[in-house]
Each structure stands twice: as C-alpha cells, then as structure tokens.
Amino acid sequence: MPQVAHPTSTFPARRTAGRPVLLARWLYAITALIILMVVIGGITRLTESGLSITQWKPVTGTLPPLTQADWEAEFAAYKQSSQYVLMNQGMTLAAFKHIFFWEYVHRLLGRLIGVAYALPLVWFAWRRAIPVGFGMRLIVLLLLGGAQGGVGWLMVRSGLTDRTNVEPAMLAAHLGMALVLLAAVLWTARDFALLARDPAAGKARLTLAGALPVLLLFVQLMLGALTAGLRAGYVANTWPLMNDHFVPEGIAWAGSLWMTLTSDPFLVHFLHRWWAWAAAAAIVWMAARLHGAGAQQQAIALVGLTLGQIMLGIATVITGVALVIAVGHQLVGALLFGAAIMGAHRLGTR
Known part of the structure; x- marks a missing residue:
C-alpha cells in the first residue's frame, strides 16, 4: 500500500x-x-x-x-x-x-x-x-x-x-x-x-556599472544637503551663469577644502550645479547598460527621472528656491537614488 x-x-x-x-x-x-x-x-x-x-x-x-x-x-x-x-x-x-x-x-x-x-x-x-x-x-x-x-x-x-x-x-x-x-x-x-x-x-553583487553612478549621485545629493544647510540656493538665481560668472565671485576660502565646503555657499552652489552633469552622465551610462541587459523600463525610468531632476534643479534656482519646486526637487532626487539602487541591483544579477 x-x-x-x-x-x-x-x-x-x-x-x-x-x-x-x-x-x-x-x-x-x-x-x-x-x-x-x-x-x-x-x-x-x-x-x-x-x-x-x-x-x-x-x-x-x-x-x-x-x-x-x-x-x-x-x-x-x-x-x-x-x-x-x-x-x-x-x-x-x-x-x-x-x-x-x-x-x-x-x-x-x-x-x-x-x-x-x-x-x-x-x-x-x-x-x-x-x-x-x-x-x-x-x-x-x-x-x-x-x-x-x-x-x-x-x-x-x-x-x-x-x-x-x-x-x-x-x-x-x-x-x-x-x-x-x-x-x-x-x-x-x-x-x-x-x-x-x-x-x-x-x-546580487555590486558591479562597477552599478557602484559608480550610485556613488556620483550620492555625492551630488550630499552637495545638495550642504546647499540647503548653507542656504546656498539663494546666492544666485540665474542659470547657467551665477550672477553673470561661470565661477562665482564671493568664494571665501577657509583654509582647507573641507572647511570651505561646509561654510561657503558660493562654492557649494557652484559644485552642486556642475557635479550634477557628472552624476547624470554616469546614470545615463547605467541606463545604457540596463537597456542592453533587457531592462528597458528601468533604463527609461532612470533617464526620465534624471531629466526631471535637472529641470527641477534649474527651476529651483531661477525661482529663488520656491517651496513647491524645491520640495519636488528633493522628492525626485530621492526617487532617482532609489531607481539607481534598483538599476545597480539588476546589473548585479546578470
């Protein structure tokens, strides 16, 4: 039986x-x-x-x-x-x-x-x-x-x-x-x-194509935090130039790069503006790798969020840090970071 x-x-x-x-x-x-x-x-x-x-x-x-x-x-x-x-x-x-x-x-x-x-x-x-x-x-x-x-x-x-x-x-x-x-x-x-x-x-494992864009984006978000902490968004409301200069006038070097980074709003605002392009380029590279791996939707989401974040950043500057736009900039930044983490995870499972 x-x-x-x-x-x-x-x-x-x-x-x-x-x-x-x-x-x-x-x-x-x-x-x-x-x-x-x-x-x-x-x-x-x-x-x-x-x-x-x-x-x-x-x-x-x-x-x-x-x-x-x-x-x-x-x-x-x-x-x-x-x-x-x-x-x-x-x-x-x-x-x-x-x-x-x-x-x-x-x-x-x-x-x-x-x-x-x-x-x-x-x-x-x-x-x-x-x-x-x-x-x-x-x-x-x-x-x-x-x-x-x-x-x-x-x-x-x-x-x-x-x-x-x-x-x-x-x-x-x-x-x-x-x-x-x-x-x-x-x-x-x-x-x-x-x-x-x-x-x-x-x-999943962490690959170079996953780690580098996340790291560059993390640095950009930290520069954004310093920009907020120093109220550096208010020192210039023009783009792409800062008060008619590429490198703004008014940077006061405080003896070391770290001291200046944590105290000078002009330098932090300048770095936050232009480091964004390095982070964006790395994110687009990640998106291309994701597209090649068959994750087209993730690639499109990454590129779309990156473009939206850049536009919101510019709008935050030229509106003199309007509350709704600045909050939207922070929200999309967090969403972009999360999307980058998901992209890095996907690349680590190939």
Whole structure:
C-alpha cells in the first residue's frame, strides 16, 4: 500500500525557505516611508522648522502639546534658542505652531518607520519566515535606523547653541545616513524579490556599472544637503551663469577644502550645479547598460527621472528656491537614488 505523505511533512522546508514575497513587500513599504521622510525633512528645512522642538523625547514626545499650557511651555523653550533670539524675535504663538507642525510630523514619521520595521521583523522571526542568511542583515538595518534617529538629534543640537540653523555638515550626515538606509533596505527588498522568483538565486553583487553612478549621485545629493544647510540656493538665481560668472565671485576660502565646503555657499552652489552633469552622465551610462541587459523600463525610468531632476534643479534656482519646486526637487532626487539602487541591483544579477 503506498504511503501518503503527512500534510505537514513539508512545513519545515517551507519555513526554512522563508517568505520572500511578503518580506519584499514589507521592505518596499519601508522604502516608501523613508522617501516620504526625506521629503518631509526637506520641507522642515525649507520652512526653518527644524529647531522648533528643543528636546528629544523618544517616547513621551510622540504626543503633541494638547493644552494651551503645553503650547506655552513649548514656545517658552523655543524662545531660549538662538534661532528665536537672532531671527524670530516677536514670533506669535500661531506662527510657532506652524513650524512646530513640520518638525513634529518629521519626528513622528521617524517613530512610525521604526515601529513599521521592528514589529514585522519580530513577527517574521517568530514565524521563521526569514530565509537563511538574511537574519543578521535585517537586524543591522534595524540598528542603522536607530542610529539615524540619534544623528537627527545631534543635528538638532548643533543648531541650539549660537546658530540660527543646524550645522550644514550635520544636515548632510543626517541625509547621508537616510540614503544609506534607503539603499540597504531597497537592495534587500530586491534580493527577496529575486529569491521569490527563483529559490536557487544568489544575492546580487555590486558591479562597477552599478557602484559608480550610485556613488556620483550620492555625492551630488550630499552637495545638495550642504546647499540647503548653507542656504546656498539663494546666492544666485540665474542659470547657467551665477550672477553673470561661470565661477562665482564671493568664494571665501577657509583654509582647507573641507572647511570651505561646509561654510561657503558660493562654492557649494557652484559644485552642486556642475557635479550634477557628472552624476547624470554616469546614470545615463547605467541606463545604457540596463537597456542592453533587457531592462528597458528601468533604463527609461532612470533617464526620465534624471531629466526631471535637472529641470527641477534649474527651476529651483531661477525661482529663488520656491517651496513647491524645491520640495519636488528633493522628492525626485530621492526617487532617482532609489531607481539607481534598483538599476545597480539588476546589473548585479546578470
């Protein structure tokens, strides 16, 4: 008499293989939240809202002020900051509530991302749904997200001394860590998606055609962060020349390239304008490689996002950093970076 396999006899093997489809969808959702976080961070910076909350309360800070007394206490704390003393003397409570809103939403979204990552991670681990070889990577991503919150607070603290804004280098570090986290989460999501299509597939490798465009784009985005931190977008509203000069007048060398990069708005604006073309050329090269590999849609998306980002950058300059256009520039920059990561992953699976 033939033996009939017990219905649960394949359960251990299924659990060992994990649930890559669910894991990929989860990490895609986290990626979308990180991009939204970058955009909200851009609005926070452009509206000068980042220093409106002067304390870091990871748990109790989840709730906003609920009474008039609570609002008065928050406003009184803000009045002790250099930003208020040097820039916002006489601000009304209503105006304070406006800048408080954006910083509060930015911090709240950071907490939401932490919960949206940590709780499903625990559930997937308990259900033994994580494929072999990915557990430690997912834990490292959790730690990286926690470190990003700490860097965010250090950035805020840098502006609570004798400044009216945060230190540009700290702003760049905060955005840089966000982009690293975005890249790592999205790359892992793509690994899971690859594993879902082919259980025998290996992890993608990083190739030169993938790494170089991503690196050049990352540098460009860091220059953008320094441009925002130094308010360098306001020093010239003409393109392609800066105030009728290719190399702008007014660059004040501060003894070293690093000191000048983190303090001189004319140099940073100039570099951000022209490094964009090196990054764009590398992205187009990546798109050509993707097209040759049969990933035509990814190639078209990369080129389209690159062109859109360049046009938004020019529009940001000539409109004197109009809020809506500047926010769009930041959004498309984050989307382009994500598309470049996906392109690098695709080239690493050939």
